[in-house]
Amino acid sequence: MDKVAIIGAGHVGATAAHIIAQRELADVVLIDIAGGIAKGKSIDKMQAMAIQGSRVTVTGTDDFSAVSGSAIVVVTAGFARGPGMSRTDLLKKNAEVIRSVVAQINAYAPDAIIIIVTNPLDDMTMLAYGVSGKDRSKIFGMGGVLDTGRFVYFISQKTGAEPAAIEAMVIGAHGDKMIPLVELAKVAGEPLNDKLSREELVELADRTRRGGAEIISHLKTGSAYYGPGTAVAKMVEAILQDTKEVLPAAIYLTGEYGINGAVIGVPAVFGRNGMEGVKEIALTADELAGLQEAADDVRTAVEALHGQDA
Numbered sequence: 471m472d473k474v475a476i477i478g479a480g481h482v483g484a485t486a487a488h489i490i491a492q493r494e495l496a497d498v499v500l501i502d503i504a505g506g507i508a509k510g511k512s513i514d515k516m517q518a519m520a521i522q523g524s525r526v527t528v529t530g531t532d533d534f535s536a537v538s539g540s541a542i543v544v545v546t547a548g549f550a551r552g553p554g555m556s557r558t559d560l561l562k563k564n565a566e567v568i569r570s571v572v573a574q575i576n577a578y579a580p581d582a583i584i585i586i587v588t589n590p591l592d593d594m595t596m597l598a599y600g601v602s603g604k605d606r607s608k609i610f611g612m613g614g615v616l617d618t619g620r621f622v623y624f625i626s627q628k629t630g631a632e633p634a635a636i637e638a639m640v641i642g643a644h645g646d647k648m649i650p651l652v653e654l655a656k657v658a659g660e661p662l663n664d665k666l667s668r669e670e671l672v673e674l675a676d677r678t679r680r681g682g683a684e685i686i687s688h689l690k691t692g693s694a695y696y697g698p699g700t701a702v703a704k705m706v707e708a709i710l711q712d713t714k715e716v717l718p719a720a721i722y723l724t725g726e727y728g729i730n731g732a733v734i735g736v737p738a739v740f741g742r743n744g745m746e747g748v749k750e751i752a753l754t755a756d757e758l759a760g761l762q763e764a765a766d767d768v769r770t771a772v773e774a775l776h777g778q779d780a
Contacts, residue, residue, distance in 0.1 A: 471526065472496040472710050475540040475579070477571055478547035479508040479530065481692065482587060485699025486544060486706075487528060488515055495707055496541070497527045505532025537579040542709060544702055545571055545598070548588035550693065561593055565775055568594050572602050583744045584609040585705055586720070587698065591644040592768045595720040596733035597775065606722040607744040613644025614718025614735040615701035616694075620681035621650045624674050629665055631657045638662075640678060641718050641735045641757075643764040648735070649757050650675040708740040715740055716749055723765065726750055727758065732765040 474490055476483045479502035487498045498515075502508040512530030519526060529536070537543055548564040568588060575582060584602065586595040586609070595611035602609050617640035626633045637656040642649035652671045655662035663671065677684070685694045708715045718737050723729040726748045727736060737749040753761065 472541045473499065473539050474542045474544065474706055474710075475499045475501060475537040475582070476544045476546060477501050477537075477575075478545065478588075479504070479511055480546060481695035482698045482702070483544070483546040484511050484515075485695045486546070486587075486702035487511075488518070489699055489703040490706055491515055491519055491524060491526045491528050492522065493703065493707065494524055494526050495703070495710055498529075499536045499540070500528065500530040501532065501534060501536055502530070502547070503532055505530070508532065534574045535578050537575060537582070540579045540582045542585060542706055543575050543579055543582045544585045544587060544706070545575075546587040546702075547571055548594070550589075557590060561590055561771060561775060564588050564590075564594055565597055568598050569601055572598050576602060582608075583709060585702065586611040587702060589644075590771075592720045592733050592735065592764075593771050593775075596722065596768055596772045599722045599733060600772070606724070607746065610722075610738075610745050611644070611720030611733065611735075612698070612701055612705060613648075613720055614640055614737075615704050616698050617644060617648050617650075617678065617681065617735075618718055619697055619701060621655075621674070621678045624677050624681075625655065625657065625662065628670065628674060629657050629662075639718055639737060641737065642761050643767070644720065644735060646679055647760065647764040647767070648679055649760050649764075650678045651751075651753075651757065653754060653757075654751070705740065709742060709744060712742040713740070714746070719745065721745055721748060723748065727753070727761055729762055729765045732769040734761060734765040734768060736761075 474496040479500045500508040508530030512528045515528040548567045588594045591611045591613045621638050622636045635658045640650045739746045
């Protein structure tokens with residue numbers, strides 16, 4: 471049985487751990503500086519697995535050496551953006567977390583594939599890539615799978631189609647500059663453009679960009695975790711089961727889409743070796759320009775962060 475370590479036993483990490491265990495994809499270790507939380511949640515999950523009859527084990531600890539032997543390490547640890555906190559403030563605080571976590575992963579599980587979930591996701595993935603020394607095939611961010619799930623759900627709501635009948639994808643930044651690929655979306659094999667008006671398509675794209683904020687507006691405190699946890703499990707499944715599935719993820723680009731030396735969300739093939747190749751798809755001029763602009767924003771933010779460290 472493969473082993474997956476999840477750094478951060480908050481709602482997203484704990485949900486991802488539960489789904490991975492429930493699907494029997496791997497044994498799971500939850501690691502958190504609050505070791506009691508990781509331990510308590512792991513016991514709860516093992517009791518759930520006993521009810522289900524699952525063969526996997528879930529353990530919880532504050533000992534980082536427990537990542538040893540992991541095929542994949544998922545990083546959800548970090549601070550949430552609080553009242554009055556700017557994006558730059560969040561970037562600086564979580565940069566410290568990412569540097570520390572990646573250094574320990576390299577020390578105890580140097581061959582592991584790393585999936586970054588910590589926000590700001592694209593920025594943190596680029597920072598992690600830079601400090602890890604890993605090939606880009608072994609370290610990437612999760613955002614696009616979650617954003618695509620939201621897009622599919624909203625299309626389903628609007629058209630009445632089952633989600634399984636919908637082909638759609640979101641690329642770009644995991645944030646306000648994400649790009650729902652409206653022109654390529656299909657319902658039961660037919661273009662979404664043929665089913666909805668231009669105004670409805672714009673509304674769908676806008677709602678997708680606000681997908682996380684919409685959930686927060688209802689919760690009042692906290693943010694989404696079932697969707698993000700499921701998105702993590704989807705990526706873990708594609709890797710461990712070598713599905714060769716095309717999924718959107720935050721990847722360090724080396725010339726694809728005219729982008730070099732920056733992390734941004736694009737479709738890629740995932741299998742046992744991690745990210746096994748970026749897939750270049752036809753984009754409109756506006757979509758390509760938006761993708762390149764978002765990549766420039768990430769590069770600028772991370773370069774500024776390094777400048778502040780100097």
